[in-house]
Amino acid sequence: MGSFASTLLPPEPAATSGRRGASGAAYAWLRREILAGRMRPGQALSENEVAARLGVSRTPVREAFIRLESEGLLLVRPQVGTTVAPIDVDAVADGQFLREAIECRTTRLAAGRVRPTDARELKALLRDQARAVARNDQAGFLSLDDRMHQHIVAMAGRPNVWRAVEEVKAQLDRVRVLSLEDPSWLAAILAQHEAIVTHVLAGDGVAAAAAMETHLRSVFGSIDAIASRDPGYFRGGAPASRSGAPLSRPQPPARRSS
Amino acid sequence: MGSFASTLLPPEPAATSGRRGASGAAYAWLRREILAGRMRPGQALSENEVAARLGVSRTPVREAFIRLESEGLLLVRPQVGTTVAPIDVDAVADGQFLREAIECRTTRLAAGRVRPTDARELKALLRDQARAVARNDQAGFLSLDDRMHQHIVAMAGRPNVWRAVEEVKAQLDRVRVLSLEDPSWLAAILAQHEAIVTHVLAGDGVAAAAAMETHLRSVFGSIDAIASRDPGYFRGGAPASRSGAPLSRPQPPARRSS
DNA sequence: GGGGAGGAACTTGTATACTAGTGTGGAAAT
DNA sequence: ATTTCCACACTAGTATACAAGTTCCTCCCC
16 A cells, blocks of 8 residues: 555656666666657667667667667667657557546546545645746656656556556657647646646546546647647658658768767 | 458458567567467566577567566566566456556447448458357457457547557456356357447447446456466465465476487 | 669677576585 | 585576678769
8 A cells, every 4th residue: 555655756767667777778768868859750870879879789779679669769670770750640649549548537536536645645746736837847847747647547546557658658748848838838737737636636537537638638739730840750740741851861871980 | 541451451460560570470479379378377488498499599589578578478587587477466457447448438439430331340240250159269259359349449540549459458368368268258248249339330439338348347357266266377366375376486497408 | 974783881680608696406514 | 304505507688799681872884
């Protein structure tokens, strides 16, 4: 029953890496870089390059590549090269669908299992989120956002389901990091969070699930705007208008530089 | 729009393997063995052993291990050994929860998007399932079962979501293969399928989703019986009554045999 | 000047060698 | 006979070497 230590953990514990050692480190580093948007969709990578960058051999890097490919974050083309996966609008929609399916259900269940400690925790998270909005601390807000969603999943009695959400969320986060610049959105999201928590604490599962659905959809709604602004990062949405696309010619081969 | 070729594909195309070459072959083979129950929970494996069995080196086997571990089918303990993951009752429940969340939603949506070709396909699948029941062909029935569920997911407009279902389903299938011996269950499952299809074709999404939920739960209901019958295969459910447990002493080290 | 053949340098896939750590069995001491 | 301890064999993790394939650039021929 000690599962509520989750609120004490740092935002992203090493548990996400799953695997120990250099392999897990490479995985965690690459995943962070990609999800943070520092490695852009379409950017070419190579096992050798990353291995040199991290000071390890190809083997652990390769293992990280495999896991990231199976998560849809890398695109490995045998004998050709590996790139950061373009954002597939359809894959994002699938992620959105899955997250709705999962989290609407957990939210509905959570509303029927509110314990005093849960109420306190959710209120504390909302308070901290309000502070983050006031500070315009986007990174902090996102972390608190995740913790709230995770807590609701745990309340539903299925704490480990959060792992599935994390995998699905990855595709969505890649879009979100491209969009999240307008500070007014943070306030809007916070308002939606407050609505969710209100319904959950009131024990109204149906309303809580509906509020969660609205919430998740609003985040997804921005994808069209992003896709038309950065068409080069996407695949399947824009009809390959390669006019000023900044990708697809990875890098001037940089003959034996360093 | 050509996505309905799915009904023409063989039951399990190589697409499941995801990765080409020896690595993909090792992955596909191991996954099949585990899900078919031929490799039992707790059974010790080793990269060397499997590599020799498949006639390849450790490298591709290792890559297969990594993917299977991330799917929860293998348990890799560094410097100690790798075993087929014991069936974690909690993980199975999580899988059940996820599948309900996903498939109830797809079923509800599917009911609102029935095209003539879908109606024909679903009826044909039901007919074939009835024949499989008559023949007591369990493997054939399971394959048709998967195809029906997959088709409903595709009808909902999210065909690739089936990949997520497949991953989640793995944990459930391990239990199912231990249970599926009573032929009367096949008839019961078929009846549930007929109910689902009826509601879907009638366009009643709510009833269809409810029928799907009933259906999925009934499969899950057998887990307690299995867990008490084969306690050695499970973890977390039984309080470690190691009386006659057939696992956990992998193999007499077989000193330099062969 | 334009086009085609060839080669160099890159990519990932696979095989092998080496490292570090763990558990088990057996020998030795009590 | 029992207990302690040590050595060996086996494990997965990592590093390196080799193989097969693709792309692109250059040089040569027309």
